[in-house]
Every structure is written in C-alpha cells, then in structure tokens.
Amino acid sequence: MSQEIVIIGGGISGLALAQNVLASQPDRQVTILEGSSRLGGRIYTQYKGLFEMGAKRVAENHTETIKLLKSLGLGDRLHFKNLFESGETAYLDGEALDNVNLFFTKLQLVNQLKQILGDSNPDKIYRKSTGEWLRAMGMSRQDLVKLEKLYGFSDEFRKSNAGEGLPYIISILDPDLPYSQVAGGLSELVDRLVSQLKRRYSDRLTIKTNCYIDQISYLGKKGFRLVNDESEKFQASALVMALPPHALQQIKMSGFPEGAVQRLEHLLERKVPTTLLRIYGVFHQPNLFRHCEPIITDLACRHVTPIKSENNQLSYAMLSYTDGPGARHLSQLLEQGRYRPQIKKWLTTLYPSLRDRLDPSTKLDIVHYLWEPAGYYTAPGSPHHLLNRELRQPFGKLDIPLYLVGDTYSDLPIWIEGSLRSTREVAKLLKRRETFQPMTPEMTSESRERGFKIKGVLNRIFRDCPDRIWSSQDILDDPNREYLLVLGGYVLNVEKFVETHPGGEAILRGCGNGQDWTRKFQRVQAHRGQRKLKRIKAYLSEKSLIQCLGRFK
C-alpha cells in the first residue's frame, strides 16, 4: 500500500531525499512543501555577475555532492584546486600577508571562536588557554595583535580559554583540501535536480512552493496533520523535516508524546547558530581595482573579481561575507542605506592607494543576503556526532516515522555534503520500515542448515583482523557506531549486512553502543526467541558482509 511521505523544506536535503525515496521505493508518493517561492534554500546563485549568495565550494572529498553533480551532468563543471594555488593574495590593513594559507584558516577559526565565545559561557567551557591554542596554531604574538585590531577583541577574549571548540572547527576546515566552485553556478544543481524529479516522477511527486508550515500535530497511528500559513491542511503518514534548527523552532508542535517536544528543544539548544551575511557590490569603474589582486580576508571585503556587466563592460565586483553577531548589525546598516561609506572605508583600509579614487560619487551596486543563521556548530562540551544522530530521530519511536534531515544534523555541518549524507541515512530508514519482510519458511530452513557453520565463518573473519585495539569510547566516538558489534572480543562492522539484508536494521537495532554480544551469541541455541541472531549467523555463512575492525579491549 502506498504511503504518503511529506517533506517540509525544498532545500537540497528535501530535494535529494525525494529523489532517493522515489528512485528506490517505487510505490511511494512524495510531497515537498516549501515555504518560500524558490527551491534550493541556502543554495542560491545570483546570475547578475554570477555570484553564489549561499553555498559556493565543493571539496574534493565531498563524495556524495560530487556524485550528485555528476549524475546531473555537471561533473565537468568542477575543477579542483587548492584555494591558495591561484596566487591569490591576502591583505591585512593594506599589507600583503605572506602565508595566506595559514592565515586564512586562522582568521576563520578565530572568527568562529569569537562567535562561540559570545554564545556560551567561556569560564565553564573553555579549558585550554588561549596562549596554548595560539602556540598550537603556530601563531605569533604579532599575529594576535593584528587580529585583535582587526576584530576589536575584548580583554575578555584574551583571558578566555579557547581550546574546546577548536578540534571540531579544525576538523571541518581543511586548508590543504582542493576545492572547486561549480562553473555556471550551484543553482544549476538545484534546477537540474528539480527538472529531473518532475520529468521522472511526475505521477508520484508533488512540489508546492509558498507553503510555509506553521503547525504540526501528531495524530498517533493516523499520522500527522500539517497546517500552513494560509490555513491549508495536509495529512502525512510519514514526515521528514528538511529544515535547519531555526526554521524548526518556528513551527508549533502538538499532540506528541509527553516530553517529546521538550526533548527536541533540549537537543536544539546544544546547537550554536552563526549568522552569516553575504554581500556583493559591483563597481562601475573598470580601472578602480586595476592594480589589485583578488583578496582573501574575513573582513567584509573578501574577493574582488573582474566581471563583465550587462553591456559587456568590465566592472569589478566585491564579494564578501561576514559572520557572527556583526552580520545582523551590518545587514541593518545595509537596509538603511548606510553601508556604502562603511564599505568604502574598508576598501581604502585594504587598498590605501584607492583612497583618492573612492570618492562619495563612486557608483556602487550593492546586493546583500542575510542567512540567519547560516551555520550551526555544536556547543563545546557535547559530542557532536551523538547529538546529530539523536537529532535525526528526535522523538525516538513514534507510531509513524518522523525524521530530520539537513547538514546541521550530520557530521559535516555547514556543507551540502552533510545534507546529502543525512538524507541518505534517512532514506534508508524510510525504506527499511516499509520493506521489512519476515523470513520465508524456505529462508528459515536454509538458515537452520547453515547455522552450524557459524564458528568457522567467524574464525575466517577474525583471521583478517587488523591490529587496532578498540575501547568502548572508540566505539562511541566512531561515526559508524550504530553498525559496530562486539563479538568474541572483536569489533565487527555490520553495515554491509544491514544494507544488503532486507530488514537488517530491525534485526541489528541496538547492537552498537559498544555492547558485547558474545553471550547472546553463545546462548542463541538455547533461546528459540532469538531468531534474529540465527538470521545473522545464516547471513554470515552466506556472504562476506561483516568486516572485522580489530580487538576489543
């Protein structure tokens, strides 16, 4: 029987999830409800001058993103290079900086830390000293003085201990990784995906824009009732919210089991939002930046790029972004038209030689976009992968499936890649629920026959065991934790088994978390009720689906 899946949010997560479900589950109907008039969410190319107002870069290790781009015929639009190989020069106070690579990273880190410091209680959270952190980053006192000048750091920052948030931030910013932009704009990805969806699944997919969901009521086995801002009602038998936390928090939820909504709120509180403002200004004076290299800095002025304007004249465009609480302030200034003098001031700081030429009559076209908030970080102190995992199914077991997808609930927050990864996992969960089939009598008797071989097969798996020693904590910290099984003193990864075997997830649910299953396996013969373990044995003897990762300490 077909089940209607409703996805709230038509960003890349919602669209990719729809594609995944429609392609792999032929009897599903999917409805996407998008609040704005435009699909794509935080992917948004401004075609006037071709600027990415939202997502911009794809890293070489973003495998899911690259796969999607290739599948949509956009593979040849990617040309990876290290960000700093292009000879771009970073300037600070008008002076070129020697080591752009390092400095760029540092600036980003410091900016993020400043944001986090503003949002959390530094005394409680940051244990390592700033000095220690600076040394670890290879930063000199002079660098710090420059940064303090640039950002206007308070004395409080100097005293704060900035250690905790760092490993996480470093883990998501890798300056050595080659990155690429999508020539022609990332919105092309969204456009092609949408037209492919419409072409292939016109009979099973409904996309509704301008449909902002205000309320969600849980009706138990009957599903969910959704109400939009025009009081239209929708019914869903499975619900996926493809929304970042701030959008999620705007929705009124009712009828959920006691404590469920509070649990969601509690989980979301662990997310630290980062507001981000992206601006571009087009300067109609072709010679204005004649002597300037493109620049990289986390000041409001970030890139200066020559572009051809509509009448084919060469102009210069400044693309910039600024994040943290300052972004909101700057956007207000922009709204009030008071930003131009500020931009000119920054430009003359970066390019002292422009001082005479950037007079008040210099024509600037400035467009800005405030993403609020654009990124989320896990508040220091909470293990982000566990939190993100819990957020994908925030209410635990309901009678009807409800999942969250999006970069924020993945191990790669702030990247499209994170969105796609969380989407893939939720598509699997949706599929399993429907396709779970009890074993047929033939399969069961086959399992019984093969059961006796189990020991020998496990021995073979254990023989290929790598040297690594695992602790419970290693298992807890592993992103694949839910697929890790401890058996006979060995750590096994059963992901392939779960993927290949229909209903595999149901069989192995709860095997992770560092639990030792050895005794359960030993007792399996004695307990007729433990049929699921027998099934695992049967499958073990049938296929090489289980990988041994090392010894368990």
Ligand SMILES: Cc1cc2nc3c(=O)[nH]c(=O)nc-3n(C[C@H](O)[C@H](O)[C@H](O)COP(=O)(O)OP(=O)(O)OC[C@H]3O[C@@H](n4cnc5c(N)ncnc54)[C@H](O)[C@@H]3O)c2cc1C
């Ligand atoms: C300035 C900026 C730069 C970035 N740079 C990069 C980059 O270089 N590389 C990269 O990989 N990623 C980057 N990202 C991140 C990337 O854009 C996101 O990870 C990705 O687009 C998130 O997609 P999503 O579908 O999960 O969420 P969104 O794109 O936020 O989609 C959510 C959708 O839900 C809709 N919505 C919200 N509330 C409701 C409601 N109540 N009812 C119905 N609909 C609703 C919204 O309108 C939106 O369309 C950047 C983001 C920003 C903002």
